[in-house]
Amino acid sequence: MINWVFKKILGTQNQREVRRLTPLVQEINRLEDGLRPLSFEELRSKTSAFRERIAQGEGVDAILPEAFAVVKNCCRRFTEEKRKIRVRGQEIPWEMIPFDVQLIGGMVLHSGRIAEMATGEGKTLVATLPTYLNALTGKGVHVVTVNDYLAARDSEWMGEVYRELGLTVGCLQHGQSQAERRAQYACDITYGTCSEFGFDYLRDNGMATTPEDQVQRGHFYAIIDEVDSILIDEARTPLIISGPVTVSTHQFDKYRSSIEGLVRKQNSLCTDWANQAKEKVEAGDLPGAGRLLFKVKLGSPRNKLLLKFMEDPGTRRAIDDAELEMYQDTRRTELYKTKEEMYFTIDERNSEADLSEMGRKFLNPSDPNFFLVPDLITINHDIDTNAAHSAEEKLKEKQAAQANYEEASQRIHNISQLLRAYCVFEKDVHYVVQENKVIIVDEYTGRLMPGRRWSDGLHQAVEAKEGVQIDRETQTLATITIQNYFRLYEKLAGMTGTAETEANEFKDIYRLGVVVIPTNRACVRKDADDLIFKTRREKLNALIEEIKKRNAAGQPMLVGTASVESSEIISRMLRRENIPHNVLNAKYHQQEAEIVARAGERGAVTIATNMAGRGTDIKLSPGVPELGGLHVVGTERHESRRIDRQLRGRCARQGDPGSSQFYISFEDDLMRNFGDSRRIAGLMTKLGMEDNEGLQHPWLNRSVETAQKRVEQRNYQIRKHTLQYDDVMNQQRTVIYSWRTEILTTEDPRKEVFETVDEKIGAEVEARAGTDPVDLDGLVHWANTAMPLGLQKEDLQNAGGKDQWKELLKRRVREAYELKVKFENPEAVKALERYVLLGAIDRLWQEHLYAMDGLRTSINLRAYGQKDPLIEYKREAYGMFEELMERIKGEVVLNLFRSASSLSAFEHFLAALPQRTGRGELPVQAQPTEASLSMGGGKAGAVEEALAPMKRQGPKQGRNDPCPLDPNKKFKNCCGASGSKVCFKVAA
Ligand code: ADP
Ligand code: MG
Numbered sequence: 001m002i003n004w005v006f007k008k009i010l011g012t013q014n015q016r017e018v019r020r021l022t023p024l025v026q027e028i029n030r031l032e033d034g035l036r037p038l039s040f041e042e043l044r045s046k047t048s049a050f051r052e053r054i055a056q057g058e059g060v061d062a063i064l065p066e067a068f069a070v071v072k073n074c075c076r077r078f079t080e081e082k083r084k085i086r087v088r089g090q091e092i093p094w095e096m097i098p099f100d101v102q103l104i105g106g107m108v109l110h111s112g113r114i115a116e117m118a119t120g121e122g123k124t125l126v127a128t129l130p131t132y133l134n135a136l137t138g139k140g141v142h143v144v145t146v147n148d149y150l151a152a153r154d155s156e157w158m159g160e161v162y163r164e165l166g167l168t169v170g171c172l173q174h175g176q177s178q179a180e181r182r183a184q185y186a187c188d189i190t191y192g193t194c195s196e197f198g199f200d201y202l203r204d205n206g207m208a209t210t211p212e213d214q215v216q217r218g219h220f221y222a223i224i225d226e227v228d229s230i231l232i233d234e235a236r237t238p239l240i241i242s243g244p245v246t247v248s249t250h251q252f253d254k255y256r257s258s259i260e261g262l263v264r265k266q267n268s269l270c271t272d273w274a275n276q277a278k279e280k281v282e283a284g285d286l287p288g289a290g291r292l293l294f295k296v297k298l299g300s301p302r303n304k305l306l307l308k309f310m311e312d313p314g315t316r317r318a319i320d321d322a323e324l325e326m327y328q329d330t331r332r333t334e335l336y337k338t339k340e341e342m343y344f345t346i347d348e349r350n351s352e353a354d355l356s357e358m359g360r361k362f363l364n365p366s367d368p369n370f371f372l373v374p375d376l377i378t379i380n381h382d383i384d385t386n387a388a389h390s391a392e393e394k395l396k397e398k399q400a401a402q403a404n405y406e407e408a409s410q411r412i413h414n415i416s417q418l419l420r421a422y423c424v425f426e427k428d429v430h431y432v433v434q435e436n437k438v439i440i441v442d443e444y445t446g447r448l449m450p451g452r453r454w455s456d457g458l459h460q461a462v463e464a465k466e467g468v469q470i471d472r473e474t475q476t477l478a479t480i481t482i483q484n485y486f487r488l489y490e491k492l493a494g495m496t497g498t499a500e501t502e503a504n505e506f507k508d509i510y511r512l513g514v515v516v517i518p519t520n521r522a523c524v525r526k527d528a529d530d531l532i533f534k535t536r537r538e539k540l541n542a543l544i545e546e547i548k549k550r551n552a553a554g555q556p557m558l559v560g561t562a563s564v565e566s567s568e569i570i571s572r573m574l575r576r577e578n579i580p581h582n583v584l585n586a587k588y589h590q591q592e593a594e595i596v597a598r599a600g601e602r603g604a605v606t607i608a609t610n611m612a613g614r615g616t617d618i619k620l621s622p623g624v625p626e627l628g629g630l631h632v633v634g635t636e637r638h639e640s641r642r643i644d645r646q647l648r649g650r651c652a653r654q655g656d657p658g659s660s661q662f663y664i665s666f667e668d669d670l671m672r673n674f675g676d677s678r679r680i681a682g683l684m685t686k687l688g689m690e691d692n693e694g695l696q697h698p699w700l701n702r703s704v705e706t707a708q709k710r711v712e713q714r715n716y717q718i719r720k721h722t723l724q725y726d727d728v729m730n731q732q733r734t735v736i737y738s739w740r741t742e743i744l745t746t747e748d749p750r751k752e753v754f755e756t757v758d759e760k761i762g763a764e765v766e767a768r769a770g771t772d773p774v775d776l777d778g779l780v781h782w783a784n785t786a787m788p789l790g791l792q793k794e795d796l797q798n799a800g801g802k803d804q805w806k807e808l809l810k811r812r813v814r815e816a817y818e819l820k821v822k823f824e825n826p827e828a829v830k831a832l833e834r835y836v837l838l839g840a841i842d843r844l845w846q847e848h849l850y851a852m853d854g855l856r857t858s859i860n861l862r863a864y865g866q867k868d869p870l871i872e873y874k875r876e877a878y879g880m881f882e883e884l885m886e887r888i889k890g891e892v893v894l895n896l897f898r899s900a901s902s903l904s905a906f907e908h909f910l911a912a913l914p915q916r917t918g919r920g921e922l923p924v925q926a927q928p929t930e931a932s933l934s935m936g937g938g939k940a941g942a943v944e945e946a947l948a949p950m951k952r953q954g955p956k957q958g959r960n961d962p963c964p965l966d967p968n969k970k971f972k973n974c975c976g977a978s979g980s981k982v983c984f985k986v987a988a
Pocket of ligand 1: 096097098099102117118119122123124125617
């Protein structure tokens with residue numbers, strides 16, 4: 001009450017914000033009045049005048065009222081002249097002049113916040129205001145849309161304004177060439193989807209080998225349309241560019257059939273229990289039945305009989321009681337025992353699978369420990385305390401134990417992913433199989449996501465289950481989370497109809513405030529209470545009846561579903577009733593946009609997953625308002641309240657009439673997993689729900705909402721978790737990417753090369769000088785094997801101390817390098833130097849990413865051992881990164897003399913090395929083979945393409961090819977060197 005009074009007096013924060021901006025609205029409108037007498041030419045000239053002022057140092061904020069007025073005036077002129085604009089092949093007359101609330105929305109976007117504006121309020125137009133203003137700086141404004149179709153549509157539609165005012169507009173589309181993309185980014189304004197922007201960033205920074213390969217030109221200001229779907233829903237799957245790994249470690253095919261057997265065993269076990277439970281129920285022993293069914297839930301959560309029992313409030317409560325009891329701390333051992341009575345357990349909520357002793361025995365009767373992670377700590381302890389073994393033996397034993405541990409982890413990981421694939425991931429719900437490929441279905445939107453893959457081997461496990469071609473195991477070549485991509489922007493803004501429920505997350509993670517903008521006209525939508533049914537069947541039957549009734553009256557309906565599967569079920573039922581309808585699954589954006597646009601016509605029935613046709617306006621046709629406007633039905637409450645609000649928001653736009661209602665049942669996933677069944681069952685008895693009719697009560701709505709809040713909280717934690725891990729990667733990525741950019745853009749790559757080489761020399765000298773006695777031999781050996789320096793021990797002995805050694809080495813390297821450069825094609829030298837650095841960075845960084853993937857997997861196993869996995873992860877990741885930097889330096893040193901623009905340049909250099917160089921022996925991985933001579937072998941797929949211009953500038957030279965100096969011998973042993981060494985032969 002007090003809160004209410006308080007709000008009334010002071011106005012909520014939102015209202016205050018809106019009120020604060022109102023004087024500016026008046027100012028814009030006044031300025032716009034003043035623009036009316038101008039000629040179009042004069043209006044256009046404002047753009048260059050603004051640019052001039054910005055060049056003189058004036059801030060964009062100061063220009064805002066005038067710039068917004070110019071855009072508004074331009075819209076007025078278009079409206080007055082009824083300008084026709086070609087949008088996606090259709091002529092659309094322009095008939096919009098920004099309303100005052102739209103001007104406010106534009107200002108909120110300009111200030112780097114999220115504007116929550118209901119569907120149909122014209123956010124597309126709102127974005128033009130801050131976009132125009134900020135594009136005046138020339139730094140490039142990015143407008144991010146949810147799909148390619150909308151990017152094209154909006155850039156054509158709104159592009160008319162920008163172009164008229166003298167700005168350029170570009171649009172990214174999937175499949176554009178590098179040159180095309182570059183041209184789009186070069187425009188003042190670029191429209192595109194978040195994947196296009198994000199992948200371009202990864203390619204620019206992780207793969208481009210020349211500045212010309214890069215397409216983006218910075219991250220100044222981005223406006224994200226449907227910001228919640230991008231920053232929240234999509235944020236769970238990071239953007240990954242991957243390529244096949246050279247060695248495959250997975251064993252999914254190997255274990256597939258035994259896992260199938262295991263799952264079959266478990267299923268029959270669980271069905272037995274469920275049947276016993278049935279007997280117990282009949283005998284009146286509810287608690288006993290509850291305990292049995294709880295076991296079924298642990299072992300086979302999607303068991304048919306179990307699902308039946310879950311519908312019944314009585315047995316449902318018994319199951320919940322049994323569960324509650326078992327999870328009490330005092331019952332730990334009992335829970336453990338229960339778990340040991342089956343082959344494995346499945347945690348549906350956290351989608352995890354765990355093998356039990358029984359399961360391990362089934363899979364490998366002779367050695368159940370085969371599927372147990374060895375206890376490395378104890379093993380190492382035992383090795384250490386074994387007095388009978390020498391230090392050397394102990395080291396060997398430890399190495400063997402470590403290898404064994406890694407192998408076992410891998411094996412267990414494979415098994416557990418297979419179990420998840422079989423028991424948690426359902427075909428046509430979580431994924432579909434098309435053309436021999438497993439394609440993920442986005443659980444939020446029902447949209448197919450071709451090209452995306454579950455990480456961590458899960459995708460291959462599902463491929464194994466479905467018996468489709470298991471894609472070669474891929475490794476990450478470059479990756480970034482959507483969160484971290486958008487954090488790159490100096491200024492970020494977003495708009496959506498539904499941001500408020502997630503305001504905290506926007507604030508915490510993106511530092512984005514949310515301002516709710518009032519609608520232009522009051523919303524008159526009627527939201528009915530949810531209708532709750534016991535079973536899904538009853539629910540769907542009632543739903544079809546409702547559709548029949550309203551359809552007979554001619555009222556259009558939009559039926560929102562949570563999955564492609566349920567869209568299809570409803571469609572089938574409607575077909576049986578001969579009710580014509582359209583089904584949209586967000587597969588064909590353009591086509592579906594056209595269908596959705598007509599969803600407000602008399603008698604239309606449109607079934608859509610919630611992403612389908614998003615961004616398309618549903619206008620009512622004549623006569624429909626009298627019927628009550630568009631009626632929206634949700635066939636299921638979504639995990640997130642936000643998605644439900646989105647669905648509701650599809651009707652009653654701009655003051656139209658409209659209504660909405662959700663149909664739910666106890667069999668819905670949300671209710672099964674997160675519903676507080678006890679309370680609801682209690683309520684139902686109290687409210688007298690005994691028969692098959694749906695029940696409606698505000699209390700029930702609240703219970704459902706509680707369940708949703710619970711899931712939202714959990715999903716937020718998951719996203720936060722992903723982000724915490726990615727933050728570690730992000731720091732490392734920033735270091736590597738900025739180093740790369742430096743190398744790409746510097747005019748003097750040689751300086752970079754020598755800085756790196758000098759650091760390595762410094763580190764080597766320090767390491768050898770730090771031992772007692774000083775390891776001069778080691779230093780000489782290192783220098784001569786890594787580089788053709790022909791260093792003698794006496795040279796060092798004569799030189800003095802370690803500082804002099806460093807100087808001597810640095811000087812020798814430079815002399816040798818100058819000699820090498822003499823034989824190079826002068827035009828190739830810079831590229832070659834860049835390659836020396838990039839080749840090392842890219843190869844090792846990708847190896848590092850692979851290792852980090854491995855770390856991510858193994859770190860979760862440690863969660864069992866009392867350690868905080870995140871802290872462990874950070875600590876180890878830091879160590880690995882330091883190691884990576886050292887290895888890169890080492891590789892640069894090795895690359896320096898082994899990269900040549902052609903073999904003949906290389907031969908001449910070898911021949912010209914002075915006599916004193918003698919015979920340096922080179923480790924085999926450093927031999928001048930294809931990898932170094934051809935400048936960038938060893939990588940596949942996308943990277944290979946990216947490197948294409950750099951590749952193969954020299955002829956191939958393998959270890960078994962003839963030696964360039966002595967054609968009678970093979971290269972690898974032309975002067976008697978053998979085994980793991982090849983010679984750096986110098987002509988005498
Ligand atoms: P949103 O993205 O907010 O859901 P859209 O940008 O798709 O809304 O616009 C919805 C409809 O409103 C479009 O048909 C558009 O032409 C119309 N519209 C937007 N702004 C105005 C305006 N100021 N005056 C008249 N119609 C407008
Ligand atoms: Mg929109």
